[in-house]
Amino acid sequence: xxxxNKFLSKRDGSKDNPTGEMSxxxxxxxxxWHIIRSLIAIIVGSxxxxxxxxxxxxxxxxxxxxxxxxxxxxxxWLGDQFNTDALCMxxxxxxxxxxxxxxxxxxxxxxxxxxxxVMAFPYLFWEFWKFVKPALSPKEIKNARGIVFWTSSLxxxxxxxxxxxxxxxxxxxxxxxxxxPKFKNIITMSNYYSTLSNMVLGIGxxxxxxxxxYFLSKIGLLTPKFMRANRNYSTVVIFILxxxxxxxxxxxxxxxAVPLMLLYEVSINISARVTKERKNKSRY
Numbered sequence: 623x624x625x626x627n628k629f630l631s632k633r634d635g636s637k638d639n640p641t642g643e644m645s646x647x648x649x650x651x652x653x654x655w656h657i658i659r660s661l662i663a664i665i666v667g668s669x670x671x672x673x674x675x676x677x678x679x680x681x682x683x684x685x686x687x688x689x690x691x692x693x694x695x696x697x698x699w700l701g702d703q704f705n706t707d708a709l710c711m712x713x714x715x716x717x718x719x720x721x722x723x724x725x726x727x728x729x730x731x732x733x734x735x736x737x738x739x740v741m742a743f744p745y746l747f748w749e750f751w752k753f754v755k756p757a758l759s760p761k762e763i764k765n766a767r768g769i770v771f772w773t774s775s776l777x778x779x780x781x782x783x784x785x786x787x788x789x790x791x792x793x794x795x796x797x798x799x800x801x802x803p804k805f806k807n808i809i810t811m812s813n814y815y816s817t818l819s820n821m822v823l824g825i826g827x828x829x830x831x832x833x834x835x836y837f838l839s840k841i842g843l844l845t846p847k848f849m850r851a852n853r854n855y856s857t858v859v860i861f862i863l864x865x866x867x868x869x870x871x872x873x874x875x876x877x878x879a880v881p882l883m884l885l886y887e888v889s890i891n892i893s894a895r896v897t898k899e900r901k902n903k904s905r906y
Contacts, residue, residue: 668738780829824867835889846894
């Protein structure tokens with residue numbers, strides 16, 4: 623509650639309010655405009671994607687289903703360096719179908735909104751940071767220098783990792799898995815897209831773990847001692863998250879879980895540093 627009171631009281635001053643204090647209604651009004659500007663940014667990005675929706679589908683959404691996808695070529699090249707064909711993935715045997723009259727039209731909107739969100743993410747977090755920043759002390763702001771850059775970098779790193787590593791392995795595995803030659807993998811367009819978007823957005827957001835740990839440690843809700851003591855539980859949670867955002871096979875789950883566990887270890891160090899600074903500050 624003390625952290626909330628601090629947040630509600632420490633704001634930039636204005637001509638009408640030189641003390642810098644704002645009422646709860648003023649906070650809500652300011653938050654509303656941050657949200658409106660964020661939505662406008664998403665809409666602008668979505669419109670840009672929608673204009674080129676056919677190209678986006680052909681060269682981005684459907685790219686992991688093509689034999690010449692960059693990840694497949696990279697794995698084959700790596701296999702050539704070790705004189706083995708084991709790393710070369712087989713051709714993706716997929717046929718798509720649309721089962722709804724307006725399915726393709728609505729899908730173009732869904733893809734446009736998803737990619738609009740990805741494109742606008744740095745601006746969205748910048749708006750969030752503008753809202754939170756006045757509640758922080760000068761030292762806290764200094765310690766958080768570059769947070770928009772690092773938050774955006776982690777998000778894009780997760781998105782790229784999902785698109786170029788997780789998605790190709792998952793799509794290739796399930797597309798070529800067959801119980802009988804009589805069965806054909808005819809996948810609905812919405813099922814393919816939902817699987818791909820869940821992986822890309824899910825892993826991108828989960829890669830924000832160090833940022834979440836930083837803020838929770840800053841307000842004292844999380845400590846490195848707690849994170850170390852619950853490392854085993856965190857591993858279970860990580861695998862559960864991996865199962866939710868990826869297809870349910872152990873290999874794909876492992877590809878997601880391993881970097882998340884590394885991020886967890888990095889987050890422990892971040893929490894330790896933040897907690898130490900907070901305790902030193904409370905002594906004075």
